[in-house]
Amino acid sequence: MTYTKICSGCISALRKQVSVRDNALKFHALLECPNHCSDPNCTVSAFSPHPVKGEEQITACASHPHHTARDGTVTHKVFDRAFTQGLSATRINLPGKSLQDVLRFCTVVDEGKHDKQPELFSVGVVTLKANDVREIKFRDDQELAFRVYDTAGASNPAHADIVGSKYFGELRALPKQVQSVRTWAQQQLARKMLPTLNKPISTV
Amino acid sequence: MSATQTTVMRPEPVFFRDSRKASTPSVKHTHMQEIEYLSEVVNAGFNGLARIDWPRAESSKWVMPKQSILAALRHALLGSWWEGRLPREHRIELVISREISNYREMQLIIASMDRHGHTQLIFERPVESALPDYSYAFDRIEVFENEVQGWDGADGLPASTDVANQVRKFLMAARKEDIQVPSLAMGGDGSVAVIWTDQNFYISADFDGTDDYSFFISEGDEFINDGVSASDKLDERLASYLKKYFTDDLHQNL
Numbered sequence: 001m002t003y004t005k006i007c008s009g010c011i012s013a014l015r016k017q018v019s020v021r022d023n024a025l026k027f028h029a030l031l032e033c034p035n036h037c038s039d040p041n042c043t044v045s046a047f048s049p050h051p052v053k054g055e056e057q058i059t060a061c062a063s064h065p066h067h068t069a070r071d072g073t074v075t076h077k078v079f080d081r082a083f084t085q086g087l088s089a090t091r092i093n094l095p096g097k098s099l100q101d102v103l104r105f106c107t108v109v110d111e112g113k114h115d116k117q118p119e120l121f122s123v124g125v126v127t128l129k130a131n132d133v134r135e136i137k138f139r140d141d142q143e144l145a146f147r148v149y150d151t152a153g154a155s156n157p158a159h160a161d162i163v164g165s166k167y168f169g170e171l172r173a174l175p176k177q178v179q180s181v182r183t184w185a186q187q188q189l190a191r192k193m194l195p196t197l198n199k200p201i202s203t204v
Numbered sequence: 205m206s207a208t209q210t211t212v213m214r215p216e217p218v219f220f221r222d223s224r225k226a227s228t229p230s231v232k233h234t235h236m237q238e239i240e241y242l243s244e245v246v247n248a249g250f251n252g253l254a255r256i257d258w259p260r261a262e263s264s265k266w267v268m269p270k271q272s273i274l275a276a277l278r279h280a281l282l283g284s285w286w287e288g289r290l291p292r293e294h295r296i297e298l299v300i301s302r303e304i305s306n307y308r309e310m311q312l313i314i315a316s317m318d319r320h321g322h323t324q325l326i327f328e329r330p331v332e333s334a335l336p337d338y339s340y341a342f343d344r345i346e347v348f349e350n351e352v353q354g355w356d357g358a359d360g361l362p363a364s365t366d367v368a369n370q371v372r373k374f375l376m377a378a379r380k381e382d383i384q385v386p387s388l389a390m391g392g393d394g395s396v397a398v399i400w401t402d403q404n405f406y407i408s409a410d411f412d413g414t415d416d417y418s419f420f421i422s423e424g425d426e427f428i429n430d431g432v433s434a435s436d437k438l439d440e441r442l443a444s445y446l447k448k449y450f451t452d453d454l455h456q457n458l
Contacts, residue, residue: 020359021393064356066348069387070340075399076408080391085358109357139427170393172412179418180430183397183410187422 003051006030006037006044014044021170023085027149027163038147040134045159048152049094054131057194058089058148058160059099061106062126074126074193076186080171082146083164083182091150091158092127099127132192133162138181145185162189338379341398344388345371348396361394366413370435371396374409374417377438384450400450407445411435421445 006014013029030038037044043051052058060078062068067078081087090102102125130148138145144165151161167174167182174182351362363371371388375398378386387399393412400407409419419442420430433439438446 066351066355066390068389069399069401070385071387073401075387075389075397075401077389077391077395077397080393080395081358084392170412171391171395171410172393172414176414176416176418176432179410179412180420183408183418184420184422184427184430187406187408187420188425191425 003041003043004039005046006042007033007035009033010035010037021084022168024081024083024161024163025168027086027147027161028166028168030149031147031165040130040148044149045152047154047157048150048159049157050150052091052130052148052150052160054129054134056091056093056130057127058130058133058162059092059102059125059127060087060089060162061102061109062124074190076183076190078126079162079186079189082162082186082189083168084170086151086161086163089128089148089160089162090156091160094158097158099125126190127194128162128189128192129194133189136185136188136192138165138167138185140178140181146189335379336382336385338375338385341375341385341388342372345375345396348388348390348394351390356392358392360392363390363394363396364413367394367396367411370411370413370415370417371398373436374398374411374438377436378446381438381443381447382451383438383443383446386450400446402449405445405449407442407450409442 010030010033014026016026018026027038030042030044036042040054041051062074062078067075069075079087090097090105092099092102106125133146133148134144136145137143147163147165149161149163150159152159164182164185167178171179171182345363345368348363349365349368351360353362354360355362375386378398384400387401389397389399391397395410395412398409398411405421405423407419407421409417411417415435416432417435418430418432419439421428421442428445429441431439431441433442
């Protein structure tokens with residue numbers, strides 16, 4: 001199958017320097033693009049072998065205990081990031097990538113935080129099927145709530161991002177009636193996690 | 205037979221006591237006197253209740269005239285501010301200082317009252333320790349408030365003082381209603397979600413530092429309700445689900 005690349009206008013939009021918290025907003029350009037650059041068959045990065053296919057599994061660190069419930073399960077707050085900086089994920093079905101790679105990566109990230117937060121322990125990762133992410137809809141207008149883009153870099157061709165399709169930014173910036181629309185979509189995303197791969201993994 | 209009959213709702217000694225005695229009735233009992241006496245007990249009870257912020261009346265195994273008194277008391281409260289609050293935090297314990305025979309009950313009760321004294325309504329108000337232990341939740345919001353910038357390895361913000369204070373107010377309101385201790389989770393923008401979840405329900409109240417919180421209630425994939433409420437209050441729709449599905453209070457349906 002052949003894939004089209006995003007247009008030059010969208011490439012420019014994605015290269016724009018913005019604050020980390022506004023990174024997800026950049027992807028809005030793809031949604032508005034008349035060339036349909038947000039189409040799942042459209043590849044975003046030249047370093048990526050192909051767009052993220054529907055059946056692909058993507059895995060993200062969900063290792064911070066501040067995001068978890070008392071019983072260790074992941075809450076919808078893990079997915080706030082999809083509406084701010086974009087939720088980085090790894091395409092574990094690509095050659096040379098595995099869940100263990102992601103677990104190792106998350107552990108390294110957490111060890112980096114460990115000096116500041118000695119009590120921090122690693123909770124684990126969340127794994128989702130791309131199509132499951134893409135099928136979630138906002139309940140107010142039934143629009144698709146999330147996109148999955150292949151945002152590979154030269155050093156990490158398996159990098160992907162889960163990004164919201166609207167209602168970007170900090171929660172307080174949204175009208176109250178919209179907040180629960182977004183948080184409910186996030187919770188639906190949490191429900192799509194593949195259960196066997198989302199157990200707590202270790203303590204640092 | 206001089207054992208004291210009481211109705212005990214909970215075994216834990218965690219209630220303040222506030223008792224009201226009715227006077228000893230007269231020796232001769234006409235039907236009217238009996239009614240007057242019960243009315244007096246009811247009035248004593250009602251006055252006692254008026255001094256308590258959040259009354260709770262519970263009953264079990266009531267026998268005559270306990271049943272009559274409690275029914276009358278409840279009747280007196282119908283339509284008042286107390287109605288609807290009765291099955292919550294406080295309980296009324298009626299003590300009659302005489303064991304009651306089942307088949308001669310009314311006569312014996314009245315005779316007993318004459319000889320041994322009083323009918324007594326005891327109001328019991330839950331002290332702090334009777335409510336769920338929310339130390340986990342209060343500790344966690346303190347951790348969130350004292351978090352460092354970049355806590356999530358990215359650019360994560362701690363919970364602001366406004367967020368933390370609003371969550372605390374909300375937690376106090378939830379605790380007062382005997383709701384189970386929730387989970388707390390924080391996002392990178394310092395917003396905090398107070399979450400109750402089990403195998404069926406996922407209920408979240410999200411605080412962003414403004415005066416109100418937004419919430420949603422879902423059961424599985426099904427969205428049930430959402431809304432916005434002042435931070436120091438449990439929204440009624442929210443409260444109805446929490447009380448039904450996230451309380452350990454075995455007496456909630458009394």
